[in-house]
Amino acid sequence: MSNKLYTLDAEVRANLGTGASRRLRHADKVPAILYGAGKEAVALTLEHSKVLKAQEDEGFYAHILTLNIGGESVEAILKDVQRHPYKPKITHLDFQRVDPSHKLHTKVPVHFINEDKATKGGNVIAHHVTEIEIVCLPKNLPEFVEIDMAKVAVGQTVHLSDVKLPAGVVSVELAKGADHDQAVVTLNAPKGGASEEAAAE
Known part of the structure; x- marks a missing residue:
């Protein structure tokens, strides 16, 4: 695995639902979910422009990523990407936590x-x-x-x-x-x- 590290800043979001997600996208944000490793799922928000730039690199889809969430670094892999049907826009991301001891x-x-x-x-x-x-x-x-x-x-x-x-x-x-x-x-x-x-x- 390459030593190149992929790091994204994320914020925990409290407002859930279709309407809230739509407002986030209008504000150049990407709604996301982080789950796995025996912990509760957490709803997140990321900067769309930074995600769009990061995903141009093929390694973004295979590397272990680092999510900075409120000062805490969480390792995760990208499990799913939802895109707008015709615009160059990412509408949702799914991340899975990485546990070093679990495959x-x-x-x-x-x-x-x-x-x-x-x-x-x-x-x-x-x-x-x-x-x-x-x-x-x-x-x-x-x-x-x-x-x-x-x-x-x-x-x-x-x-x-x-x-x-x-x-x-x-x-x-x-x-x-x-x-x-x-x-x-x-x-x-x-x-x-x-x-x-x-x-x-």
Whole structure:
């Protein structure tokens, strides 16, 4: 996990309900909820402009975040984001508290590297998933999972079982059994390419 820290200031909000949330959004605020770790849920308010800027970084969705709430620092992960249907506006956030001794159930993005090398000659990459659901302790949470497309053969499909996860990180789907070994990415030959012609013969 990267040492880059994501920190947001938050305030506890007492006024709840649809009307109160609407007023907050008009005031450039984002209503949010913080729950988990065996503690009561807390309704929060964050600055929309700061959240909007922070979420531009992919790591915002996978990192452990720090929420400064009334002078107290709380570690949490982002569990859900609600957005306006057509405006660049975030309407609600869900945060889950992080307990160092309890495993997290979350998703991490997949980074496909060397795609330019894999697509030489007209090969086509088919992405089946862009994130992987995992379980791990907070200290083992990766920022992303990497797949080197230069090592993928034409016609090959990379499955979850082929993806090397960091130590202490488990795939939720694979834990369900071999029949849940999802396809992650496939490198296809160009349409009408050599491999297809050979198969036709």
